[in-house]
């Protein structure tokens with residue numbers, strides 16, 4: 001992938017506008033940190049790029065290397081190299097994980113992968129992810145712990161080697177060792193020339209994967225687009241300065257989910273004013 | 274496999290009393306005991322008695338008109354596969370479990386005809402356990418009814434059933450049945466879950482498992498889910514490049530395939546798997 005462009009994107013869900021004119025371009029080899037308080041539309045943006053049917057795009061465009069992404073079905077987007085590691089991966093009963101992984105790989109190939117080759121690859125990648133092989137024989141995400149689900153997402157990323165990778169809070173629920181394993185996998189993709197768009201609330205993941213740029217989403221818009229130095233600033237100061245310097249009032253998340261986040265306190269302070 | 278109904282087999286004795294054919298299974302068999310109803314009919318009620326401490330695997334292919342009774346004696350085990358691949362039909366089964374007896378009934382139904390399966394499992398004595406698991410596909414104009422009942426008659430009895438179904442075209446599918454925990458059956462457990470995936474507008478589906486609990490000291494759970502394919506599941510699979518039609522197929526197989534590990538004969542397991550793939 002050379003370039004992903006999002007132009008004036010407006011998105012609603014069940015009649016409520018969530019994204020209100022997002023503009024964002026991601027170039028080849030970039031790792032972009034997507035920051036912002038809870039409930040401001042980060043997951044929505046990622047899901048819309050992937051093509052989740054729940055969201056209606058009411059205005060705007062998304063292009064990948066000049067091609068209209070919004071015209072493509074979800075599976076076609078995947079075949080163009082777009083990948084989303086989900087914040088909450090679905091549990092799919094009765095579907096054996098390895099069958100799903102093999103079908104995913106085959107969807108990206110002309111001829112089906114040989115069984116022997118598949119298991120060799122799976123074994124290699126599972127080992128690098130510290131995933132026991134028996135996870136492949138379990139039902140897809142069913143009864144997986146939070147950390148196992150996240151690692152299973154990264155395992156899929158490694159198997160599919162996508163060009164444009166979106167990671168939605170991939171580090172939540174991971175212990176220090178798992179975080180290192182995941183960041184090594186991300187580094188492998190960076191070396192593989194993939195571009196990344198990464199949502200996280202923790203400076204720790206970012207310090208490991210070293211984004212080349214950071215953007216901040218507030219109230220359904222990208223309001224700041226700058227260098228990776230933004231991450232440290234927000235980690236230390238929260239989002240209050242955005243309120244002060246840019247005079248943007250920050251909407252409170254009605255159904256807040258995550259208490260520990262970069263700048264949570266600052267958001268609360270900003271709202272009190 | 275041992276086709277034992279019309280043959281003399283060491284360890285199996287038979288007698289006919291009035292209108293009942295009694296078959297006693299007196300010792301363990303490593304081999305699977307087979308009744309193939311596809312080319313048999315019954316001119317009497319059938320009663321199969323599994324003697325104390327005996328453990329067997331019994332495979333029944335297809336259905337038969339007429340009542341079949343199974344008595345699982347103290348500490349005996351009956352692992353039971355009901356496989357309907359071709360014809361459907363009516364079936365009426367009663368299972369009686371003595372002390373420490375256990376019964377595991379596995380029903381894979383891919384028949385292309387109507388099915389009316391009635392089963393009553395009586396947990397008559399302490400520490401008896403009954404388990405039933407079903408995978409069924411109802412399509413075209415088929416009407417299928419599974420009426421599976423567990424009756425807890427004493428304390429410390431355990432029952433569990435998991436019914437999974439897929440209904441397509443204009444077919445109908447209903448899961449009936451009662452889990453009845455009678456008064457005085459302390460420390461018993463009953464679990465029921467029913468799931469039906471509905472494909473088309475003209476399908477009829479119902480799942481009304483009922484728990485009748487007359488005793489306070491019990492653990493009971495109860496879940497029924499009916500509906501279309503889950504959009505989140507579909508999105509998840511498609512986001513990995515899998516086409517919509519294949520994703521639907523994989524998700525639907527996920528409803529039916531979990532029966533496979535419970536089918537004890539390997540060749541049969543493979544052919545059930547093949548039938549599921551072909552008929553879907």
Ligand SMILES: Nc1ncnc2c1ncn2[C@@H]1O[C@H](COP(=O)(O)OP(=O)(O)O)[C@@H](O)[C@H]1O
Pocket residue numbers: 013014016018036037038039040041042043044045253254255
């Ligand atoms: N199905 C839905 N119906 C109504 N509102 C929704 C729905 N899904 C998400 N939202 C709202 O969209 C907003 C953005 O959510 P999300 O994109 O998950 O935020 P973030 O990832 O930044 O925390 C939130 O206010 C959330 O409540």
Ligand SMILES: [Mg+2]
Pocket residue numbers: 042043044087168
């Ligand atoms: Mg989110």
